[in-house]
Amino acid sequence: MIMSDAISSRPVLFGSPPSTFPPCRLVASPADVRIRRAGPLLGDVRMSLPDMIGRAALVTAAALSFVVPAGVVPAAAEYPERNIVLIVPYGAGGGTDIGARMLATDLEKVLGKPVTVENRSGGGGWVGWGALAQARPDGYMLGLLNAPSFYTGYLDPQYKRTETLDSFTPLVNHVLDYNAWSVRVDSPYRSVKDVIEAARATPDKLTIATYGVGSDDHLAVLSNQAESKVRFVTVHYRSTAEAKTQLMGGHIEVLSSNVSEIIEEARAGTLRVLGVMAPQRSQFHPDVPTFREQGFDQDWSVSRGIAGPAGLPPDVAAKLTRALEQVITSKEHQQKAESLGLLVHLVKGDEYRAFLKANETATRKLMGW
Known part of the structure; x- marks a missing residue:
């Protein structure tokens, strides 16, 4: 159920993604075109060999003008024509699920078709991400990408997954959810400094709960541990909900989680x-100092964005990106996100892919993969 570690490494900080948006660059995929073979005779009129060759060439050229290259799905003229599935790679009720359902509700109003959320949890998120990577690239199956948790499946040598970031078409980033440390109200710890001093006084004793190896919660702990030169006992749970239960039950001293x-x-x-762990105080906890205010150079968050499988037709990707941008930039959507403790941060296209790639490099470095 749980496992512990005490990994120490040089800290690498995740900053906020940029906010300029160059266009997406995407590809399409196959249709089956059948060509009826033309015969050499038309009624009683006999055709000479040059005539037959010329007519055959014309027929072939006309037919080839309709052929779609193998491995290519033709773009839909009126996308979307039916229900869209949005995969959440975690269970219901978590921060990813809550944000996805909020987004789906508003997105279907813009697209005019239902957007159904499907929770496909397991494998550290890779039950859902694996299904997305294998989906037909027609725009009818999308999914949430959570960075840095997403990278663990293919960077960590023990998992040996064949998918990579290139197995997906990143569309837009939706929200940032910064990391925070919390304790029970009866805890003796009243600041981050209190936690660090306790860990320094009793190495390998103070317990911190996270959701999963390689998650943003875990990387935030490793980064602080490396900077502070202390050793925690990091305990990994299957969900933040379980970690909170263990904290409230007195089995864990500190919880590393997202603000929402x-x-x-x-x-x-x-x-x-x-x-x-934000550049400035959280609007959701204005009275709580940042880690930097307390002397620790920490800026960590999870980014949650929308992606499709690799090979989305350019017009489908463009329409989805425009629709998502319309939703995410609306005042109504931002107010709903704020009520849930989520910070909307739109990044799209190549800029979003570059952000994901930079965080992949930082995760690899911090984890030693």
Whole structure:
């Protein structure tokens, strides 16, 4: 159920993605075109050999003008024509699921077709991501990409997955969800500095809970551990909900999570937030100092964006990107996101892919993969 580690490495910081948006560059895929063979005779008129060759050449040229290269799906003239599936690679109720359902509700209003959320959890998210990578690239199956958790499946040598970032067509980033450390309200720790001093006094004893090896929660702990030169006992759970339960039960001392995942408990006063790993104070916790304010150079978040499988037709990708941009930039959508503790941050096309690639490099370096 759980496992622990005490990995130390040089910290690599994840900053916010950029906000300029060059266009997507995409590819299409196959249709089957059948060509009826022309005969040499037309009624009783006999054709000379040059005539037959000329007519055959014309027929061939006309037929070839309709042939779509193998491996290519023709773009839909009126996309979308039916229901779209949005894969969430985690269980219901988490930060990814909540944001995805909010997005799907608004997206179907713009596209005029239902957008159905499907939770396909397991394998650290790769049950869902694997299904997305293998989907027909026609725009009717999309999915949430969570970075840096997404990279673990193909960077970590023990998993040996064949997919990579190139197995997908990143469309837009939707939200950033910054990392935060929290404790029970009866905890003796009242700041990040208190936690570090306790870990320094008793190495390999203080416990911090995260969701999964290679998750942003985990990388945030490793980064702080390396900078502070202390050793925590990091305990990995199958979900943040389970980690919170263990924290509230007194089995864990500190929780590393995303802001949206603890916002209800913080508002209810059942958890104390010690610090947020953001460039400035969180609008959701304005009274909580950042890690940098407390002397720790930490800026960590999970980015959650929308992608399709590799090979989306350019016009389908462009229409999806325009629709997603319309949703994400609307005031109504941003207000809904804010109520859930989510920070909307739109990045699209090549700029989004470049951001994902940079974070992949940083994850590989920090984890030693």
